[in-house]
Amino acid sequence: xxxxxxxxxxxxxxxxxxxxxxxxxxxxxxxxxxxxxxxxxxxxxxxxxxxxxxxxxxxxxxxxxxxxxxxxxxxxxxxxxxxxxxxxxxxxxxxxxxxxxxxxxxxxxxxxxxxxxxxxxxxxxxxxxxxxxxxxxxxxxxxxxxxxxxxxxxxxxxxxxxxxxxxxxxxxxxxxxxxxxxxxxxxxxxxxxxxxxxxxxxxxxxxxxxxxxxxxxxxxxxxxxxxxxxxxxxxxxxxxxxxxxxxxxxxxxxxxxxxxxxxxxxxxxxxxxxxxxxxxxxxxxxxxxxxxxxxxxxxxxxxxxxxxxxxxxxxxxxxxxxxxxxxxxxxxxxxxxxxxxxxxxxxxxxxxxxxxxxxxxxxxxxxxxxxxxxxxxxxxxxxxxxxxxxxxxxxxxxxxxxxxxxxxxxxxxxxxxxxxxxxxxxxxxxxxxxxxxxxxxxxxxxxxxxxxxxxxxxxxxxxxxxxxxxxxxxx
Numbered sequence: 484x485x486x487x488x489x490x491x492x493x494x495x496x497x498x499x500x501x502x503x504x505x506x507x508x509x510x511x512x513x514x515x516x517x518x519x520x521x522x523x524x525x526x527x528x529x530x531x532x533x534x535x536x537x538x539x540x541x542x543x544x545x546x547x548x549x550x551x552x553x554x555x556x557x558x559x560x561x562x563x564x565x566x567x568x569x570x571x572x573x574x575x576x577x578x579x580x581x582x583x584x585x586x587x588x589x590x591x592x593x594x595x596x597x598x599x600x601x602x603x604x605x606x607x608x609x610x611x612x613x614x615x616x617x618x619x620x621x622x623x624x625x626x627x628x629x630x631x632x633x634x635x636x637x638x639x640x641x642x643x644x645x646x647x648x649x650x651x652x653x654x655x656x657x658x659x660x661x662x663x664x665x666x667x668x669x670x671x672x673x674x675x676x677x678x679x680x681x682x683x684x685x686x687x688x689x690x691x692x693x694x695x696x697x698x699x700x701x702x703x704x705x706x707x708x709x710x711x712x713x714x715x716x717x718x719x720x721x722x723x724x725x726x727x728x729x730x731x732x733x734x735x736x737x738x739x740x741x742x743x744x745x746x747x748x749x750x751x752x753x754x755x756x757x758x759x760x761x762x763x764x765x766x767x768x769x770x771x772x773x774x775x776x777x778x779x780x781x782x783x784x785x786x787x788x789x790x791x792x793x794x795x796x797x798x799x800x801x802x803x804x805x806x807x808x809x810x811x812x813x814x815x816x817x818x819x820x821x822x823x824x825x826x827x828x829x830x831x832x833x834x835x836x837x838x839x840x841x842x843x844x845x846x847x848x849x850x851x852x853x854x855x856x857x858x859x860x861x862x863x864x865x866x867x868x869x870x871x872x873x874x875x876x877x878x879x880x881x882x883x884x885x886x887x888x889x890x891x892x893x894x895x896x897x898x899x900x901x902x903x904x905x906x907x908x909x910x911x912x913x914x915x916x917x918x919x920x921x922x923x924x925x926x927x928x929x930x931x932x933x934x935x936x937x938x939x940x941x942x943x944x945x946x947x948x949x950x951x952x953x954x955x956x957x958x
Contacts, residue, residue, distance in 0.1 A: 491885045492948065496955035498892040504607075504908025505953055506568035507561065507930065508860050510614040510658070512544060513917040515574065517551035521589035524580025526616035527626065527667075528920075531674035542923025548915050549938050554597055556940065558604050560931060561914065564946060565953035568607040570859060570910050571597070572614035572658065575639055582618030583635045586642045594643075598650050609859075609910075610647065611655040611713065612640050612697060615663055615674070615920075622675050627663060627686040627693075637696035641704055648706035655785055655859065656697040659715045660690040661743055670810040672921055678810055684765040687742055688773070694747065695776035713785030713859040714743050718841045722795035722819040731816035732794040734759045739792065742766070744845075748852045750778035783907060785859030786845070788887070791837040793819040827883075828864035828926050835886040839894030842901035855905040861887050862912035864919070864926035867943075875932045875943040884911060884945065911949065915940070 499505070512528050532538050550557055561569055575582065577590035601608050613636065621632050640656070666673035668683035677683065694712055701710050719736040721728035733756055741753040742763075751774055755763045799817025811817055824832035838858075846853055863883045867875060888909050893899050895906040916929035924935050930946040933939070 491881075491889075492951045492955050495885060495889055495892070495952055496957070498889070498896065499952075499956040501957055503906075503956075504567045504857070504910075505949075505956075506566050506570055506609065506908060506910040507564070507914040508570035508609075508910040508912050509550075509572070509914055509917065510611070511572045511574040511577070512547075512614065512616040513913075513919070514548040514550040514557075514915055515577075516545060516547040516549045518545050520551060521577065521593060522580060522587045523574065523590060524576040524582075524587075525619040526574070526576045527619055527622040527674040528616050530619055530622070531676055534676065537676065538921055539923040539925045542918070542925075544918045546935075546938070547918045548933050550915070551593070553938070554600065557915065558597075558600050558606070560940065560942065560946075561601075561606055562604040564914075564930070564950050566606060566949075567953075568609050568652070568908065568910070569601055569914075570609040570611065570655070572611035573643055574616055575613060575636075576616060576618040578643060579618065579639045582621035582632075583638070591642070591646050595646060598647055602650060607652040608650070609653040609655060609857075610643070610651045611658050612636075612643060613656065613693075614658040615667075617675070626668075626675055627689045628668065628677075628683075630689055630692065633689045633693035633696055636693035637700045640697035641700040644701045644704035644706050648701070648704050648708070651706065651708045653709045653711065653783065653857075654701055654706060655711055655713045656694040656701075657690055658713050658859075659787060660687060660694070661715055661739055663690060665738070672810075680810070680813065681738075681762040682765065684738075684742070684763065688766060688769060691743065691746055691777045692773055695779050698779040698781070699776070709782035711781050711783035711785055711854065711857070712747060713787055713857075715787040715789065715860075716740050716744070716841055716845070717788070717790060717792045718837050718844055719792045719794060722793050725796065727796035728794065730756060730758060731796045734762065735792065735794045735816060737763070741848075744784075744849070746774055746777045747781070748778075748784070748849045748854075750774050781854045783857055784854045785857050786841070787860035787912075788838050788841060788858060789861070789863075790831040791821070791834050791840075793821060795819040828866050829922070831863070833863065833883060833886075835883075835890040838887055839890045839900045842891070842894050842904045842906070846901055846904050853904070855907050857907050858891055858909045860910060860912040861891075862928050864928045867916075867927045867932065869924075870934050870936070871932055871941055875941060877943045877945045880930075880943070880945040881948045884949065 664687040668686040671678035721732040821832035916933040
């Protein structure tokens with residue numbers, strides 16, 4: 484760690500309030516491997532990963548980081564890192580292989596042991612119930628396009644709550660329903676690979692209904708921990724002052740941000756501009772009873788922030804990262820570039836100041852209805868070697884994390900742009916390099932380098948930076 488890094492650590496540590504959570508986050512499907520161990524059933528992502536061309540270079544999630552067998556090693560890394568909390572997800576098909584019916588006790592036992600080991604290591608578990616791995620039999624029955632999946636999700640949530648409800652500090656019902664709906668059902672680049680464009684909106688509604696039913700199930704089981712949800716949010720801007728760019732940016736803001744947060748926090752879906760209202764017709768006949776179920780009181784709201792979005796009217800040429808080429812070119816808008824910013828390995832703009840802007844926008848939009856917030860994911864991939872015989876010098880990641888955490892702390896401090904937002908903590912995505920969904924093993928987000936041939940873990944410079952930050956803050 485350089486002198487400049489040390490100065491950043493000291494400055495950031497001074498701004499971290501007592502009680503503020505520093506954590507790391509992961510997802511079961513991306514790290515566990517052992518896809519057929521202990522009676523686990525197949526998921527939508529297992530099936531999707533077998534499709535030719537679906538995953539970069541045909542990479543397989545079958546082993547991933549082998550966290551299922553190396554959890555002790557990974558907990559030791561977190562204990563050395565000094566984090567307060569670990570945000571993990573449960574594999575629904577490991578706990579309930581068919582997504583309905585019998586609960587798999589072996590799957591529950593795995594997470595039971597994992598939670599106990601985390602607590603013994605002094606690490607508080609934040610548990611996500613759904614991080615994209617829908618049990619395959621439910622997907623074959625329509626997945627999140629059908630109401631029954633929401634009902635089955637509530638039953639699974641009750642089973643998890645009944646087993647772990649006495650020891651989990653925070654529960655997250657869903658992770659990024661926007662990504663499941665848009666990338667999985669609208670654009671087809673994630674599981675289950677559907678290409679429905681705006682006809683995918685029922686998948687958004689049924690996830691939100693599942694969220695509400697899961698909150699009810701958790702509370703009915705009397706869980707001791709706080710309850711919330713996590714969604715990806717981005718500030719959306721028009722690419723120019725043209726009226727068409729402004730209209731398309733409003734439409735994208737609805738489908739990316741407000742379709743999810745509005746019903747959860749306000750109890751209703753947003754009203755689209757007249758010109759684009761037909762795109763949202765799938766949400767036009769939602770019952771008041773469904774909206775009441777979705778609009779459950781929450782203890783916190785999780786924000787996953789990675790980048791801002793700029794929208795231009797017209798189909799575009801599919802070259803800007805995030806446009807997903809063929810399906811995005813069927814839409815009357817496209818994602819425009821941010822040439823003024825550096826980019827991550829995914830091509831995402833590195834724009835930490837927009838995190839503060841996003842927090843301000845959320846507070847302005849939802850006011851007293853906005854619960855206390857966690858930044859439940861923040862991180863970046865950068866090009867790194869597949870194998871290493873020594874230290875991994877990832878200064879770009881250190882700069883990314885320092886600037887994003889710094890902007891979040893500055894924005895929510897007295898006098899900051901979002902001073903009236905209660906920010907409870909910040910979770911780095913992610914602890915380990917892992918199976919990065921459709922990108923396979925080509926994108927490395929981890930504080931710890933993983934050699935996917937040997938599975939050897941090597942902490943990167945960013946690991947030691949975060950460790951220093953954790954130890955330098957006030958108690």
